Amino acid sequence: MEIQGIYAALATADLQKAEEFYTHLFGRAPDDRPMDSLIQWRGVAGANIQLFHDTGNSGSGRLTIVVPRMDDARRSLGEIGVTPSGEAQGDYGRIAQFADPDGNRITLAEPPSKPFKT
DSSP: OOOOOOEEEEEESOHHHHHHHHHHHHTSOOSEEEETTEEEEEEETTEEEEEEEOTTTTTOOEEEEEOSOHHHHHHHHHHTTOOOOOOEEETTEEEEEEEOTTOOEEEEEEOOSSOOOO
């Protein structure tokens, strides 16, 4: 099978509200509106993201965003009114979490300061 692209998708009960949230989060409007119930961003740090209207499954999604510096990411989120939860720190990096308006869980992950053991 030849694969041309991959999209991560999150369900939302309110597509307009979700669009506003992710437009602020990604710093730009969606790239495409392939149909009335679907919007998408292409090339967000190399990833493609879709939001689709699905009231029954909204809020059950997960998205991890890798950030180079957690402190900078927290400041940027604060500017759009988002406050991530307390952090967890391990031997190989830091994480913090927040939710979108539907309750989809977004995890910020700062890369490890040293390589993973293989």
